[in-house]
Structure formats: C-alpha cells, structure tokens
Amino acid sequence: MENNLPEKSSTFNKRDVDDINSETGTSKWGQLAEDDIAFLDTVDRISKLNISISKIKSHQNHSLLINRIWGIQQRAMSFLEDKFRFLLEESRSVELEQSSGDTKAKQEQPDQTENYNSPGYSPEILSSLNRIAKEMSTKCCQVYTMTRRNAFDEQLSGLGFEKISMDDMQNMQWETLEKEIPKWIKASKECTTLLFSSERKLAEEIFADSPSISSSLFINLTRGLVIQFLNFAESVAMTKRSADKLFKYLDMYETLRDSLPAIDTLFPQEFANQLRTEMTTTQ
Numbered sequence: 001m002e003n004n005l006p007e008k009s010s011t012f013n014k015r016d017v018d019d020i021n022s023e024t025g026t027s028k029w030g031q032l033a034e035d036d037i038a039f040l041d042t043v044d045r046i047s048k049l050n051i052s053i054s055k056i057k058s059h060q061n062h063s064l065l066i067n068r069i070w071g072i073q074q075r076a077m078s079f080l081e082d083k084f085r086f087l088l089e090e091s092r093s094v095e096l097e098q099s100s101g102d103t104k105a106k107q108e109q110p111d112q113t114e115n116y117n118s119p120g121y122s123p124e125i126l127s128s129l130n131r132i133a134k135e136m137s138t139k140c141c142q143v144y145t146m147t148r149r150n151a152f153d154e155q156l157s158g159l160g161f162e163k164i165s166m167d168d169m170q171n172m173q174w175e176t177l178e179k180e181i182p183k184w185i186k187a188s189k190e191c192t193t194l195l196f197s198s199e200r201k202l203a204e205e206i207f208a209d210s211p212s213i214s215s216s217l218f219i220n221l222t223r224g225l226v227i228q229f230l231n232f233a234e235s236v237a238m239t240k241r242s243a244d245k246l247f248k249y250l251d252m253y254e255t256l257r258d259s260l261p262a263i264d265t266l267f268p269q270e271f272a273n274q275l276r277t278e279m280t281t282t283q
Helices: 004-021 033-054 060-090 092-108 110-115 123-135 137-158 166-170 174-206 211-237 243-266 269-282
Strands: none
Touching: 033 060, 033 123, 060 123, 060 137, 123 137, 123 174, 137 174, 137 211, 166 211, 174 211, 174 243, 211 243, 211 269, 243 269
C-alpha cells in the first residue's frame, strides 16, 4: 500500500504537468490565477515527493520511481524558467516605448518618482513573476539578471550612451570625449532619478518573499552601471586641464553632486558609502 502511494502521486502530478506543458496547455498560464497557483502547488508537491522518495533505501523499483519523478520535476522547472523569461522579456518593447515619455514627465515632476510603476509590467505579469520566483528563486535570479541587464543596455543605448572601455576613453581625443559628455550627463540623470528607483521596485515586487535576494539583484545589476559612469568621469578628469574645459567639468561635477541624495536613498548604507567615496574621489 505504501509503495503505491508515491506511484499514484507521481501519476497525478505528471498528468497536471503534461496538461500545462502541452501545446494547447501552455496558453493557460496567466489566464486564471487559480490555475497558475494550482500548477505551482503541483510542482511543489513533486519536489517534496522527490525528496521523500530519495530517502528510501535503494531498490530497483524505487530507482525507477525516483528517475521518473526527477524527470517530471525537471520538465516542470524548465517550463517555469521559460515562462519566467518570456514574461520578463514580453514587456521590454513596451518599456522602451514608455521610457522617453515617462522620463520627460518625471523631469517635470521630480517629486512623483516614487509613484513610477515597475517598468512596463502590468500587475498581472508581476503577480505571475512573483509566484514563479517563489518556487524556484535560484534559476529566476539568473534569468532576471541577464534579462534586466540587457534591458538596461538597450535603454542607455537609446539615450546615446554606449559602453566604452577605460582604455579607449583614455586614448580618445578631447574633441571626441567632449561629444560624449552630454550623453553621459543625460544617462546619469536618467538612472539616478528614474531607472534605478523603478528597477529596485521591480526586484522588490518580483522577489517580495526574499528581501535579501531582491537587494542583492538590484545592487549587482546597478553596480556595473555606476562604475561605468564613474570611469567616464574619471577619464574626463584625467585629461589635460584648460580654461575651455571648465564648464564641461562643472556640468559633470554638478551631475555627480546632484546624484548623491538618490544614491543614499536607493542603496544600503555600506554600499552607498562606498559609492560616495568613489564619487568624491572622481570629483
């Protein structure tokens, strides 16, 4: 009797997974929250069943059952990972379309930044992303980091700011570097007044059950961008001083100075202090 119970549970779970994973079944995801929750509950039971069965002493029947349940679990996790990636990427075109208009509105009303919605994601999509992240946070973290980094790169590229290595910047003629300064100022302001805050909110909503994970994802995602901005400022500061560059220096200095309050608000104190030190050194 006890040996039959796992088998019945496995058959029941496989039927549910097959239904969701079928060509017609995949379209069911996101239609009804109850169905999504039921599927995730099934995946959770599969995981627990797999753990329970694996503790049983090795036996041929048990080995076959373990392999069968493991296969079902991997299939379900693969589906959820693909769905998580799809939901994250689905709104990126909307995000890019909204960016310029929303940014202009926020520049006119800077005190309204807190009310800015998570970039391009409807409440329904956010809810689905959160449910999946609860079930498989490790895989979701990897997908989230890659997808959101690409989204950031696209937005900065749309602002005219491209990634340039420190060596390339230091080898640039002043005339070339000077043309990049307005793009740097625009991108820096965009990030500190809008993009960073909305990105933190997005991570907090998707990984609402794991504040440490959402914080880590946000810091890791934005750290590279902040360093990139600081490297550019440092490269400009290292150029030969002359009176005709003074106003460019002042523009960049004011941009860094004005970003400090946002840095203190957005990042944990220890990391914010590190950034403040680096920004002060650059100034």
